[in-house]
Amino acid sequence: MLDERSIKVLWAVINSYINNPDPVGSRYVTRKYSLEFSPATIRNIMADLEELGFLSQPHTSAGRVPTDKGYRFYVENLMDENVCCHKGLIDSLTRRLEDLREDIYTLLDETTRTLSIHSHYLGIAVSPGPDGSTLRRIELIPYSDDRIAVILFTNEGIIKHKILKNNFSFSRNDLNKIARYLNREFSGYTIKEIRQRLLEEMAKDKELCDTLISQALSLCGDVMSCYGANVFISGLTEILELPEFSDIEKIKEISRTIEDKHAVIKLIDSLADAEGVQVVIGAENRVEEMKTLSIITSTYKEGDKPAGVVGIIGPTRMDYSSAISLVDVTARFLTEILDEGGHEWRKGR
Amino acid sequence: MLDERSIKVLWAVINSYINNPDPVGSRYVTRKYSLEFSPATIRNIMADLEELGFLSQPHTSAGRVPTDKGYRFYVENLMDENVCCHKGLIDSLTRRLEDLREDIYTLLDETTRTLSIHSHYLGIAVSPGPDGSTLRRIELIPYSDDRIAVILFTNEGIIKHKILKNNFSFSRNDLNKIARYLNREFSGYTIKEIRQRLLEEMAKDKELCDTLISQALSLCGDVMSCYGANVFISGLTEILELPEFSDIEKIKEISRTIEDKHAVIKLIDSLADAEGVQVVIGAENRVEEMKTLSIITSTYKEGDKPAGVVGIIGPTRMDYSSAISLVDVTARFLTEILDEGGHEWRKGR
DNA sequence: TATTAGCACTCTAAGCTAATGAGTGCTAAA
DNA sequence: TTTAGCACTCATTAGCTTAGAGTGCTAATA
Structure with a gap:
């Protein structure tokens, strides 16, 4: 579908934009990523990518910005999968959650805090609902x-x-x-x-x-x-530092989303069934107020039954590879903890 | 200390400013509050009030704005005390908290929500700590x-x-x-x-x-x-609507305050001992990040021992009379609920 | 034929100026 | 003691200009 050159350019644009939310220009791409073409050529390629819906221009004389479709392609084909050095995360999870093994509410609350600190986005966790709890x-x-x-x-x-x-x-x-x-x-x-x-x-x-x-x-x-799922969200302070949330209206949206836990449960529930890490990008989301946000989730399990969900909510301009592996690691970590806590019981059942 | 005229003017300025955060001019005061003096006279009075520290000017050619000292005087001497028609509040407290009598955490959480909705500021509640719990x-x-x-x-x-x-x-x-x-x-x-x-x-x-x-x-x-007090805060969405929080830095401050529950407990604890409703205005507060906020609290009791604290946090430009009576009513309501739940036990003791 | 250099063009962001107007403080008259 | 009058201050706004980054197109080049 896309030739190698286009892919290289697309990757460069998204990568650059993730690190810095300025529209990416052709000159900048050639320089920074030392591609073997001139800016003019890159411009042509970018024009093609725009026509295909992977990039867009905020205005005529600005650089390009990835679209949701662009991010989707990036997540599925271009992403650097080997971001596994989450030593820091594992350490702080272990340290923070050590004493909490038996109280899952406090445990999840601390988990969201850890997630938000490491990702700089919102950390989110949903406790096991009636389907997940034994x-x-x-x-x-x-x-x-x-x-x-x-x-x-x-x-x-x-x-x-x-x-x-x-x-x-x-x-x-x-x-x-x-x-x-x-x-x-x-x-x-x-x-x-x-x-x-x-x-x-x-x-x-x-x-x-x-x-x-x-x-x-x-x-x-x-x-x-009255046994329902419980939502934990933290990291408001973290995301307020991001340039995309310098607009008050945006902040209000987020705050409404956070305070309406009911809506969050509903949203997350729809992702809970799938296996592994789920990524929902921008307008792929059904909820109006989250159309400019991406959400990454994974289910943690109790035994082999899915119990609850942990995840990250951030802007579509998100460091997907890092966020995805953070969520993945965290979900596995929780699953392991629940396993330790419960195995003697399952043995006896 | 202040003659009647000055008091009238001070009251007018604060009253006007509470309703609308624009510096109040002399002309506006004469018109709106139909005082029997000309703007020039009012200006003189205002200049006196400024010298005494009750008012201040954002800049030379602007109207006057109340200072913390001004608000303090207002709260202690000028406030309309008869704002008791909290039928709506009592109704919604009764309705929301009916089923929760026995689970004080959910109860307090709902209380903060009710407080924030009725006051349009942050609702806050602290559960009984080790001193308050029997x-x-x-x-x-x-x-x-x-x-x-x-x-x-x-x-x-x-x-x-x-x-x-x-x-x-x-x-x-x-x-x-x-x-x-x-x-x-x-x-x-x-x-x-x-x-x-x-x-x-x-x-x-x-x-x-x-x-x-x-x-x-x-x-x-x-x-x-591990038995500690627990803090509940809600109403971020409410206060984001206030004009004083249109500045991102201010929002960041608030969000830091909210997420650091430890600091809030410490703050509230210092107010917990006093009888009745406590009002702390702006810089009277010790916490750096709350110097532009006012906080109104009251303790609810269990029997005759103070148990925990409920309150409201808002800008110094706060509708004090309404906020104070809201907090007062809410604290009494909680005390009553705890009484109903516990009396047969105390009888038997 | 694919690539590139060159150039005119577009559009935003930032800075500057002038006009507006609300509000003041002071003075002198009532 | 109060007030009318007036000069003055200062924030806000709108309009204008400039700088700069980036584009798209065209014609030259490999």
């Missing part, structure tokens, strides 16, 4: 006369808790009985599966009319229903 | 072969949990015994008190050499040590 155990503890605390332990070390008001007042003994029942029935399943089974069981239960069990099921349902 | 009960639950989950229930409905690796492997029975011991010893005390007593007990324990108990104490200490 129930390990459920505990019921009396809290006050008419309230009980329901505590869910999951495989990822998440502990979800809720204090529920209940009409019947259970003895500690009752609670133990209920808990034992629930554990027997549900532990080892994902939250999503449990929700489904709860519906079935509760339908069945209408016939059984066992108050204790039906109470148990409804308790369980209450907690499950 | 231990209600402690539970120990086996998590895996070599780990146990320690769960703290506090009076504010906070549940703090940590999963600890321990060298000895305790039976469920052992754990129950330990838990009973810890509850007998420590429930009803604040976290801070417990930390102190732990130190004493552990010193004593050297003589006793009771492994189970000493293990219990060390477990307890581990969890206690």
